[in-house]
Ligand SMILES: Nc1ncnc2c1ncn2[C@@H]1O[C@H](COP(=O)(O)OP(=O)(O)O)[C@@H](O)[C@H]1O
């Protein structure tokens with residue numbers, strides 16, 4: 249397998265925080281338009297891996313390639329421009345802004361208006377703004393929040409805030425979407441809706457890497473699963489195999505190996 | 506956009522009220538006070554764009570105000586250059602300096618800009634005070650010419666009133682346009698969460714730098730207007746206290762509020778006029794106000810009060 253066939257290739261990366269080896273020589277790769285689950289007990293290093301992939305901090309060693317190109321030295325916002333989108337484990341919305349405005353910020357890399365442009369409002373930029381609003385409303389409609397477009401984002405119930413964050417991440421038109429525990433705090437109905445949304449996102453040609461504790465959701469939606477435990481990859485394979493993997497059971501149930 | 510239209514209507518109403526005031530008020534003292542309110546509003550607005558919207562604090566804004574005033578004073582008086590040519594020179598100088606101060610400090614998250622501008626403001630003030638041959642030193646710079654367009658001079662208080670408030674109104678409109686655009690949304694996003702803003706594709710360092718440079722340009726324009734109104738400038742007007750006064754205007758009037766800048770500037774221009782005792786305790790009062798706001802409403806008055814209101818509502822809902 250050449251890494252170019254993969255949208256994302258993670259090549260033996262490691263990351264330590266002080267004495268904690270949060271990620272320990274982890275490698276795996278994502279094929280285009282797949283849904284991959286990243287699971288593991290709390291503190292396994294899943295969020296750290298997301299932060300490495302999105303360029304928040306660099307790995308101590310190893311390499312991450314996105315569409316065959318190393319991401320090392322690229323700023324977070326540059327990677328978004330290249331097609332990397334994410335949501336946060338602890339929802340991080342722009343709380344003073346409306347639901348619609350949150351998605352509009354998500355469209356930042358897909359629009360171009362600067363300070364001068366905003367003052368003079370040329371026809372091109374007026375059109376850009378109108379298109380952006382239409383697109384934002386479409387995305388809100390996609391996650392089912394179109395009716396709440398003008399509400400303050402922090403007024404939304406928690407589950408809907410997660411959906412808004414998803415819409416905001418989709419706005420940048422990512423090729424790869426990283427979702428960090430998107431179902432945490434959602435009720436069963438909301439979790440089902442989320443599962444359908446993720447399927448539908450993949451149908452739009454977006455590759456998904458999903459960190460999730462909800463096993464039913466993970467097993468149902470993912471093509472492949474990667475299991476982390478204490479920074480190490482302990483298993484990788486299709487959901488069925490993972491479910492019966494002894495090392496995985498041990499990691500989750502805390503049995504001695 | 507809807508908000509912008511409403512804002513435009515508000516601006517029209519405001520323009521009408523200002524015009525009426527400018528035409529009806531005869532008392533020279535009142536006109537002068539209102540001119541200073543206008544200049545201070547421009548200053549407060551300049552800092553509010555940076556602090557209220559983007560959440561970046563400048564503790565040296567009076568330095569940019571002073572750079573505007575001294576650049577035009579030196580060029581138009583010492584070198585006899587037309588003030589209209591001195592104006593772009595003043596604004597450009599302020600923008601260039603803001604770029605060099607902002608570039609290293611705004612790359613980092615946190616209060617580095619506040620520390621950087623604090624030191625910068627103090628240094629600039631020392632230069633105003635000590636570079637006597639050029640700035641006139643502590644005793645000030647005298648003989649700044651009035652502004653003229655052809656044979657029309659802005660040499661009466663009424664004319665200057667219209668000039669200043671025309672400029673303020675112009676900036677009310679363009680600042681609102683910026684805030685309601687992609688740029689303004691990115692700035693507010695940075696204020697709400699810098700990491701999240703970067704994670705959705707905003708080049709946060711660049712955005713912060715842009716708004717800081719714009720903010721410095723506006724402050725230097727206020728300095729230009731100030732110099733050609735009173736014809737005499739001295740370092741005290743652009744001291745650290747003046748920077749704190751601008752911060753206080755923004756905090757009292759309301760962070761992230763264009764009209765709040767007008768309110769804050771009005772209050773802090775009028776209070777020392779009304780209460781002469783105020784001048785003696787000015788620094789203490791500002792310190793106290795800022796301290797109370799930082800402790801009880803760290804997000805600023807407007808946001809803080811809204812948050813308290815919303816939290817109490819949420820609690821009542823439960
Ligand atoms: N920014 C950080 N600074 C210090 N330690 C961190 C940081 N981020 C994560 N860690 C540590 O790294 C380990 C993995 O954390 P994390 O990636 O959040 O796990 P998970 O998302 O799988 O629950 C934990 O021990 C955590 O305390």
Ligand SMILES: [Mg+2]
Nearest residue numbers: 294295296337
């Ligand atoms: Mg995590």
